[in-house]
Amino acid sequence: MRALSALSLLFPSLVLAQTGLILQPAVPPRGVTLPPTSAALVDEATALALNPASLRLVGPGQLTWLHERNLASDQVADGLFLGTSLGGGLGAGFSLEWMRGRGLPDYRKTSFGLALGAGALSLGVGYHDISSADATLSRLSGFDLGLTLRPSRHVSVGAVVRDVNAPRQGDFLLPRVYNLAVGVRPLGERVTLGVDYAATEGRWGTGQLSYTARATVIPGVSLGAGVSHGLGPAAGPLALQLSATLDSAHWGLTYAAGGVTSGGADHVVAVRLSGQKYPAPRLGGGTVALLDLDDRLVARGGLGALLGGVGSDPYLELMRWLDGATRDERLRGVVLKVAGLPGVDWGKADELHQAILRLRAAGKRVMAVLYQVDDRAYFVGAAADEVYALSASSLLVNGLSAQVTYLGGTMEKLGVSWDVARVGDYKTAPEQLTRRDLSPAQRETLEAYLDTQTAHDVERVTKARRLTPERLREAWSEGILTANRAKELGLVDGVLTPEEFDTRLEALVPGARYDARYSPRDERDERWSPRRRIAVVPVLGTIVGGKSRQSPLGGELSVGAETVVLALERAQHDPSVAAIVVRVDSGGGEVLASDLMYRAVLEARKHKPVIASMGDVAASGGYYAAMGADEVWALPTTLTGSIGVFFLKPALRGLLGDKLGVSTETIGRAPMPDLVNLWRPWTEPEQKAMQAWVDSAYDDFITQVSQSRKLDKARVDTIARGRVWTGVAARERGLVDQLGGLMEAVEAARKRAGVPADEEVDLKVMGDARGFFSSLGGEPGVSAALTPAPEPLLPPTVRAFLREAGLESPWMLEPGLKAVQPYTLSVR
Incomplete structure (x- = not known):
């Protein structure tokens, strides 16, 4: 009898622990009884007791304490379970369980577990060691192997082999036991059903079946039930367990009770503490969040950026936040802090304006608090x-103007001349170095852009604020407005002092709770399979070879062809990615790097839908990278087009030789050995050779545009030649397909991928810029030799000076074939 009791004492919990009861109440279970669950359903710290493979699914930092008391046998048990996901597909667990009472020796079970997996599949191993004052029980230990497969939102499968090593200690043997479990969710996450079959090796017909049901009544409140019975002639009595759970954000309480048909009752209390937030009862009037736009838009520099850990583009992260907030039922209101909006030009300002309108359409109240704002920031807040x-x-708020800076006169004083080979009157980028004023082509383009942007500004602001255009222009005529004058003109609803802020906040959504730490989707995701994803591949900044990177001092971005090509390759082969959005906010750069990106887009669309979304600017090389997509989306005021190339190099003899006395000599062995020599101007044959090369590159550019956009090549030539267009004008000419921002492009990607409108998807940024040291090597899997070497990045103050002086990037001064927008344009 002693051997039978000890064997039952150590028998794996299986469905006995799942239902909370055993079929022989005179014999204690191996460990602490769990509330109703299953080897296919468990995904908390207690997974170590049932299926170690599910430790990967626990989430960050969870602790669960359980206390069990069997009133019939006076058995008492306690258990402490720790579990966490470690990232990278790893999970780990540790537990201590103490069993006391029923006339048997007290014992402690110590367990360790590790899980590893990717996607829907997880594998795990658990080690259990029994220690007791009774030497016949001490040092008995076994290994468990587990598998969890969650191929879809509605199905979960668990398989566990317990005591794989069939441990023996003296007269006691723990047999190998097999457990197969299936869980289903026919109605989504609200109702969960599971069934387990467990049997000892070689005794398949006398196993045990267990059934589990759980239902979420309201967020944070759930009920559960478990039923278990044996198979075969000695099936034994039926066991039943019922439970109720109340969850708060970081703690939860479960009470479970049940019995068997032959008598006996068992009670279990479980307390959970977790670093991850759980869905909680939504009491009161919901949540109001504060969104500091300037803080969200600042790229994080410092040591992390120096070592390579820049992270995702802050603007893309802001758009993800706004999209998540729009869909979050907990959120009732948002307070916007609006000031300088770093890194936001008119295209992104329009996206933010539309995102705020989407928040309002979703039933969220939005209050904007203006600090020091200009027309662009006010445009955002007015929504x-x-x-x-x-x-x-x-x-x-004084209206818009466009400014271009010229260095032609400065170059004359320095004695520097410039050699230029270009196509088209509108490819005017070199003119910032060679002219003193606007050329007719530049003036025509700027006037058209400014007219479009001003009309768009007036339309959006007057509609949002219910003003007349005349009233807005009256505000412009005053130059700069005080807060009180802005209220008189109707640009704002009121003037706040800090003391009045709380009162206005309470009035925004009566009864709502202000949450300073609010974040969309910060709660534990109960889904069994990850959401399908839309991959967002950023093409942000100057297009260069090598990796995308950013200065550790917070300088501007350079987007590397290697990074973009590799990101597109990963996205097209990732089964969780339904479609790809290429987000372009670039005025162009190196022709070779732009061409590599374009061809990578063409390859990716053979596998999955690819949508291009244009931000503030997608011109020249930026347009080149985008045009191969299935659909191209631009904002109404996106600067785009500028289809063309040029070659630019300085001749420094006048400065270095005539003024500074430097001399040089060249000895060659060919007719044009120093074609890109920075000392002297081109000869006539050299000029013709370079112009022929540029003409050929331009012809290739418009040929690719013709093929990608399905336009006649002659027509492309008429709308190319370096001409910059607004998004509206580009759509009229067939260069883009639709007008809209990033989220509209995401919706288009969903439709092309066949994702139902009611299915939630995640946005996954793939191909972020990296820090300084990360740019020293090439991206794995992409040959660095295919792309030109990257230029060094300068601190933001130097970059700002160069931009104001008309030099968007210092690489503009280097010889080479460029595809870049024709001028540095500042619209204020």
């Missing part, structure tokens, strides 16, 4: 339900 200025705020 809110209520707009307030602080008492000391100033509004530089």
